[in-house]
Amino acid sequence: MDPSRRWGDEKRIMTTTTLDHPTALPADWRDLLALTKPRVMTLVVFTGLCGLLVAPGPIHPVLAFTAILCIALGAGAAAALNQWYEADIDALMKRTAARPLPAGRLDRQTALHFGVGLSFFSVLLMGVATNWLAAAILAVSILFYVFIYTIWLKRRTPQNIVIGGAAGAFPPLIGWAAVTGDVATLPLLLFALIFLWTPPHFWALSLFVRSDYAAAGVPMLPVVAGARATRIQILLYTLPMAAAAVAPWALGLAGPVYGLAAAALSLAFLALALRVLANRATEPKAMKPEKQLFAFSIVYLFALFGALVIDRWL
Amino acid sequence: MTGSDEREIRRRQKARAIILAVLLAAFVVLVYAITITKMSVSG
Numbered sequence: 001m002d003p004s005r006r007w008g009d010e011k012r013i014m015t016t017t018t019l020d021h022p023t024a025l026p027a028d029w030r031d032l033l034a035l036t037k038p039r040v041m042t043l044v045v046f047t048g049l050c051g052l053l054v055a056p057g058p059i060h061p062v063l064a065f066t067a068i069l070c071i072a073l074g075a076g077a078a079a080a081l082n083q084w085y086e087a088d089i090d091a092l093m094k095r096t097a098a099r100p101l102p103a104g105r106l107d108r109q110t111a112l113h114f115g116v117g118l119s120f121f122s123v124l125l126m127g128v129a130t131n132w133l134a135a136a137i138l139a140v141s142i143l144f145y146v147f148i149y150t151i152w153l154k155r156r157t158p159q160n161i162v163i164g165g166a167a168g169a170f171p172p173l174i175g176w177a178a179v180t181g182d183v184a185t186l187p188l189l190l191f192a193l194i195f196l197w198t199p200p201h202f203w204a205l206s207l208f209v210r211s212d213y214a215a216a217g218v219p220m221l222p223v224v225a226g227a228r229a230t231r232i233q234i235l236l237y238t239l240p241m242a243a244a245a246v247a248p249w250a251l252g253l254a255g256p257v258y259g260l261a262a263a264a265l266s267l268a269f270l271a272l273a274l275r276v277l278a279n280r281a282t283e284p285k286a287m288k289p290e291k292q293l294f295a296f297s298i299v300y301l302f303a304l305f306g307a308l309v310i311d312r313w314l
Numbered sequence: 315m316t317g318s319d320e321r322e323i324r325r326r327q328k329a330r331a332i333i334l335a336v337l338l339a340a341f342v343v344l345v346y347a348i349t350i351t352k353m354s355v356s357g
Contacts, residue, residue, distance in 0.1 A: 025326060026326045027326070029329055
């Protein structure tokens with residue numbers, strides 16, 4: 001075996017040959033929409049909207065709508081480019097095998113053109129409608145997700161989502177910059193919060209879909225280091241995440257409504273992380289605490305950002 | 315290529331053309347709204 005090949009290359013080569021053949025039919029619009037991962041986009045759009053709503057100063061509703069639209073389109077573009085690059089490993093995982101590219105409903109070139117076109121469109125529209133700092137951060141977030149996370153890190157290191165998680169942390173920064181034209185401490189703390197939230201969120205998921213990642217040769221932490229080490233890392237990342245969540249209140253950048261919500265939600269997160277740590281199961285069926293933590297982590301971020309907006313607007 | 319394949323291709327092409335037309339119309343409206351807003355804000 002060629003030592004320069006990375007882990008999982010053999011499995012990928014088998015599927016790449018079929019995936020590179022374009023499908024005979026023109027792409028269905030529903031498949032192009034599915035490329036943008038609309039469900040994942042909701043959290044991105046929500047955190048971007050909250051960044052925009054808590055920023056000081058006015059923004060015209062038309063420009064605010066355009067800024068959020070650009071964040072959504074940028075996230076969709078990054079997701080399309082991610083699926084273009086990962087079509088081979090998506091075909092090997094049960095969770096992703098039905099996506100348009102691995103299922104053969106769409107050819108890779110269409111996905112690439114769609115993703116690149118949408119990227120340029122979202123960044124240029126953001127620059128024209130709001131300001132070029134917001135557009136630049138949006139461009140960085142797309143490039144980071146595609147080049148740093150998808151192409152560079154994901155197949156190489158179990159730290160993929162630790163560093164790659166930064167890509168999903170940009171939206172509140174973009175929303176804030178769209179209003180103010182600059183970056184301040186509060187949006188940077190919100191960036192840090194999502195950055196530190198990403199590893200426990202994805203590691204909880206990767207614990208109970210471990211076999212999927214192993215089959216595709218993706219070196220997620222449970223595949224490389226085992227379930228026990230992953231559970232410890234989940235707890236270790238939960239602690240600074242909770243600190244980042246409470247920091248806006250502790251630094252006087254948010255009021256008591258947010259402070260109370262952040263403390264209560266972070267304690268609940270910590271309790272679930274401790275339950276995950278106590279769990280010794282290796283079979284997905286027995287991983288109820290992991291599934292609960294994964295589901296709660298989504299609620300956690302929605303509730304925390306919602307509380308920040310409520311706190312600011314009260 | 316069978317008759318049903320051709321019908322499916324036509325159906326997809328038509329659906330994409332309609333959606334593209336709607337998106338282009340929405341884009342025109344959005345650019346108009348952004349222009350008017352920016353003019354009123356700077357004015």
